[in-house]
Amino acid sequence: MADVDAPPLLEARALVRRYRRFTALDGVDLRLLPGEAVALLGPNGAGKTTLLELLAGVARPTEGTVTWGGGDAAVRVGWVPQRPAVYLRLSVRENLRLFAALEGADDPSAEAERLIGRADLETVASRPAGQLSTGTLQRLNLAVALAGHPAALLLDEPSATLSPDQRLRLWEWLGELRAQDGLALVFSTQSVQEAARHGDRMVVIARGRSAFAGGMDDLLARWGSPDDGVDADERAFLRLVEGTPA
Amino acid sequence: MRGALLLFRKDLRLLRRAPLLLAVLVGYPLLVALLVAAALQGEQRRPTVALVSLDAPGRTVQVGDRRLSVDDYVERLQEEVDVERLEPARAREELDAGRVAAILTIPEGFIADLQSGVRQPTLELVTSRRSPIEGEAIQRRLESAVYRFNQGLAQGYVRQVLQLVDFIVNGGSIAVLGRQGDVIGLVRGRELIVDAQAELRRDGNTALALRLAPLISFIDETQNNLDLARPAATAISSPIQLSIREGARGREPLSAFGMAGALLVSLALAGVLLAAAGLSSEREENTLVRLRRGLVPLPLLIVEKVLFSALACLVVGMVLLAAVAGLTDLAVGRWAVWPGVLLLAGAAFGAFGALVGAAARETRTALLAALMLALPLVFVGLIPGDRTGVVADVVPFGPAFDVFRTLLADPTLGSIGGSLALLGGLTAVLTGLAALVLHRRAAT
Structure with a gap:
C-alpha cells in the first residue's frame, strides 16, 4: 500500500535524545512513505517510545531533525500514546468534540459524529470515557488521534493491554483506515509476529540505536538458524538485540 | 487562546x-x-490584663472641678478588660505563662506629669507574642479606653480654661497666697473707662477723653475674641459627639x-x-x-x-x-x-x-x-x-x-x-x- 514513488512523508535524521547523562536514543534515522506501515520493534527500554515522542512532537530531539511532508505545515500527524489520553469524566462524544475543536475543525460536532461512526462507538457515545472497557477506550484513544485528519498515525504499543479479540478488531480497523484513507502508520511493539504481520517493514531498536531495518525474511536470513523450529522469528530477533553478529 | x-x-x-x-x-x-x-x-471576649502601677498611691490631680487618681483610670480600663493588679515580676511570669494577655504599666510620676500640664505621661503596654491576634484586640480596647479617658481630661481642662475666661471677662474674687482680692474684669473695666471718658468730656477735657477711646476699643476686641474662645474650646474638647444607643438584639456579630x-x-x-x-x-x-x-x-x-x-x-x-x-x-x-x-x-x-x-x-x-x-x-x-x-x-x-x-x-x-x-x-x-x-x- 506504500507509494514507493512518492516523496517521503517523514524524514527523521540522526535523532539523539539525552536525559541528563542517560542517552535514550542515539543517532536513529527513519523514513516513512505515504501509506506505509513501519513497525518499531524492540525490547523494553530500547527507545521506541522516545523515538515516537520525537516524531509526534511531544518531545524535542537533543540532536537531529524530524521533517514531516517535506516541511509542509499542513501535514497532520495523529498521536496514539500507549496509555489512553482522554478526559475520563467527559463522554465519548464530548471528548471527540473537544479534541476536534482543539484541532481546528470547522464543525466539531459533525466531526465528532464522523469519528464515532468510524470507530464504531455509537452505542457508548454518551458514556463517560472512564466507564469504557479497555478495548473501547483504546478505540476512543485512536479516534481522538484521527480528529485532525492526519496523514499518518503514530501508535505506541497500541495492542499491549488488549485481549486477543480486541487486538484483532483493532488491527482490522487500522487496516481499513490504511485502505480507505491511505493512512501511513508507525507503531511500536514488542511482538515480532505483530511487527511482521502488520508492518510493511520493521525497524529494530536496541539500546537506543537502530539495529536493523527490513523485512522478516531478511531478519531470518541474517540471524536465523535452521535449528530454531517454530520459534525461528523470536530467536532471530533475540540474537539481533543481544548483539550476536549476523 | x-x-x-x-x-x-x-x-x-x-x-x-x-x-x-x-x-x-x-x-x-x-x-x-x-x-x-x-x-x-476571640477579640470580642474580655481578656485579662495585668496592671503594674509604679506611681505612688493616693496621688491625685485636679482637673476642672474634679480630682482624679490612678484608680479613676483603672476604673475606666475595667469597662474594656478584666484588670488584675500585680507586681512587675509576677506580671511578667503571668504573661509568659499565658495567664494574662498583656501587661499595662502605669509609670512612676504618672499623676505628677498629668498635673504638670506640660509633660505627657506615657502608659506602657506589653502584649503576648503567643497570641498576636488577642494582643491586637487588647491594643484596640486600651486605645479606646485611653481615648475616652483623654476625652474626660480634655473636658476638665476646657472647663478650667472657660472658668478663667469668664473670670477675665466678668471679674470676681481670687485667693492668692492666702490673701483674698477682687479682679474687676473686662466688662466692669470698660464701664469704668466709659464713665471716666464721659466725665472728662463734661469737664471740657476732650483731648484726654479721646485718648481713652483706643483703650475701650481694645477691651471690646478682647471681649469679642474671648467670646469666640468659649465655643472653640468646647468644640476642641469634643470634636465629634457620638450618640450611642443599644439596638435590638439581633444576630451574632461577626x-x-x-x-x-x-x-x-x-x-x-x-x-x-x-x-x-x-x-x-x-x-x-x-x-x-x-x-x-x-x-x-x-x-x-x-x-x-x-x-x-x-x-x-x-x-x-x-x-x-x-x-x-x-x-x-x-x-x-x-x-x-x-x-x-x-x-x-x-x-x-x-x-x-x-x-x-x-x-x-x-x-x-x-x-x-x-x-x-x-x-x-x-x-x-x-x-x-x-x-x-x-x-x-x-x-x-x-x-x-x-x-x-x-x-x-x-x-x-x-x-x-x-x-x-x-x-x-x-x-x-x-x-x-x-x-x-x-x-x-x-x-x-
Missing part, C-alpha cells in the same frame, strides 16, 4: 458535573471559614477581622486546590501529551487553570460576602471593588496551586501537597502586624488578607494599592514558575 477557552469550558462542565466535588469545594472552605471566624471572634480571615481561608483553599487538581489531572489523564503537541501551549494551559481558579474564587467570595451581609451585623459595602479584588486574589491563589500541580505527578499527591503547603502559609498570612518577612512576601495569602481587611474595616483605601500590586506581581511570578516546572516535568 481558543484552545485555552475550550479547556476553560471543559473544566467548567466537569465541575458542574461533579456535585459532590462542588459541594466539597464550597462546603469545606465555608466550614473552615466558620471555624476561623469563630476562633477570631468582626471584620474574623470575616477577612474566613474569606482568606475559604478562597485560598478553593483557589489553590482547584488549580492544583485541575493541572495535575491533565497529567494523570495523560491528556497533557496531546495538548502539548501544539494544541495548547503549556504557559497558556497554566493561565487557563489560574483564570478558572480566579472565577471560582469570585463566585465563592461573592456568595460568602452576600451571606455575611444578609445574615450578620457586619456591613460589607464596597460592592463595586470586591469583584476585581476577588478575581485578583483568586488568580494569585490559583497560580500558587498551579505551581504545586505542575510539580506533582498525580492528582491525589497534588491535592495533599497543596493542602499541606497552603494551610500553614494561610495561617501565617493571618498574623497581623508588620509582615515584611520573606514568607509573607513570596506567597499571596498575606497581601490578600491585608486587602480583605482594608476593604472590610478601613474607612480609606489608601494602603490597598501596595498589596494589590504585590498580589499581581506574585500571580505573574508564580504562573511563570508553574509553566517552567511543568515544562521541565513534561520533558522527563
Whole structure:
C-alpha cells in the first residue's frame, strides 16, 4: 500500500535524545512513505517510545531533525500514546468534540459524529470515557488521534493491554483506515509476529540505536538458524538485540 | 487562546458535573471559614490584663472641678478588660505563662506629669507574642479606653480654661497666697473707662477723653475674641459627639477581622486546590501529551487553570460576602471593588496551586501537597502586624488578607494599592514558575 514513488512523508535524521547523562536514543534515522506501515520493534527500554515522542512532537530531539511532508505545515500527524489520553469524566462524544475543536475543525460536532461512526462507538457515545472497557477506550484513544485528519498515525504499543479479540478488531480497523484513507502508520511493539504481520517493514531498536531495518525474511536470513523450529522469528530477533553478529 | 477557552469550558462542565466535588469545594472552605471566624471572634471576649502601677498611691490631680487618681483610670480600663493588679515580676511570669494577655504599666510620676500640664505621661503596654491576634484586640480596647479617658481630661481642662475666661471677662474674687482680692474684669473695666471718658468730656477735657477711646476699643476686641474662645474650646474638647444607643438584639456579630480571615481561608483553599487538581489531572489523564503537541501551549494551559481558579474564587467570595451581609451585623459595602479584588486574589491563589500541580505527578499527591503547603502559609498570612518577612512576601495569602481587611474595616483605601500590586506581581511570578516546572516535568 506504500507509494514507493512518492516523496517521503517523514524524514527523521540522526535523532539523539539525552536525559541528563542517560542517552535514550542515539543517532536513529527513519523514513516513512505515504501509506506505509513501519513497525518499531524492540525490547523494553530500547527507545521506541522516545523515538515516537520525537516524531509526534511531544518531545524535542537533543540532536537531529524530524521533517514531516517535506516541511509542509499542513501535514497532520495523529498521536496514539500507549496509555489512553482522554478526559475520563467527559463522554465519548464530548471528548471527540473537544479534541476536534482543539484541532481546528470547522464543525466539531459533525466531526465528532464522523469519528464515532468510524470507530464504531455509537452505542457508548454518551458514556463517560472512564466507564469504557479497555478495548473501547483504546478505540476512543485512536479516534481522538484521527480528529485532525492526519496523514499518518503514530501508535505506541497500541495492542499491549488488549485481549486477543480486541487486538484483532483493532488491527482490522487500522487496516481499513490504511485502505480507505491511505493512512501511513508507525507503531511500536514488542511482538515480532505483530511487527511482521502488520508492518510493511520493521525497524529494530536496541539500546537506543537502530539495529536493523527490513523485512522478516531478511531478519531470518541474517540471524536465523535452521535449528530454531517454530520459534525461528523470536530467536532471530533475540540474537539481533543481544548483539550476536549476523 | 481558543484552545485555552475550550479547556476553560471543559473544566467548567466537569465541575458542574461533579456535585459532590462542588459541594466539597464550597462546603469545606465555608466550614473552615466558620471555624476561623469563630476562633477570631476571640477579640470580642474580655481578656485579662495585668496592671503594674509604679506611681505612688493616693496621688491625685485636679482637673476642672474634679480630682482624679490612678484608680479613676483603672476604673475606666475595667469597662474594656478584666484588670488584675500585680507586681512587675509576677506580671511578667503571668504573661509568659499565658495567664494574662498583656501587661499595662502605669509609670512612676504618672499623676505628677498629668498635673504638670506640660509633660505627657506615657502608659506602657506589653502584649503576648503567643497570641498576636488577642494582643491586637487588647491594643484596640486600651486605645479606646485611653481615648475616652483623654476625652474626660480634655473636658476638665476646657472647663478650667472657660472658668478663667469668664473670670477675665466678668471679674470676681481670687485667693492668692492666702490673701483674698477682687479682679474687676473686662466688662466692669470698660464701664469704668466709659464713665471716666464721659466725665472728662463734661469737664471740657476732650483731648484726654479721646485718648481713652483706643483703650475701650481694645477691651471690646478682647471681649469679642474671648467670646469666640468659649465655643472653640468646647468644640476642641469634643470634636465629634457620638450618640450611642443599644439596638435590638439581633444576630451574632461577626468582626471584620474574623470575616477577612474566613474569606482568606475559604478562597485560598478553593483557589489553590482547584488549580492544583485541575493541572495535575491533565497529567494523570495523560491528556497533557496531546495538548502539548501544539494544541495548547503549556504557559497558556497554566493561565487557563489560574483564570478558572480566579472565577471560582469570585463566585465563592461573592456568595460568602452576600451571606455575611444578609445574615450578620457586619456591613460589607464596597460592592463595586470586591469583584476585581476577588478575581485578583483568586488568580494569585490559583497560580500558587498551579505551581504545586505542575510539580506533582498525580492528582491525589497534588491535592495533599497543596493542602499541606497552603494551610500553614494561610495561617501565617493571618498574623497581623508588620509582615515584611520573606514568607509573607513570596506567597499571596498575606497581601490578600491585608486587602480583605482594608476593604472590610478601613474607612480609606489608601494602603490597598501596595498589596494589590504585590498580589499581581506574585500571580505573574508564580504562573511563570508553574509553566517552567511543568515544562521541565513534561520533558522527563
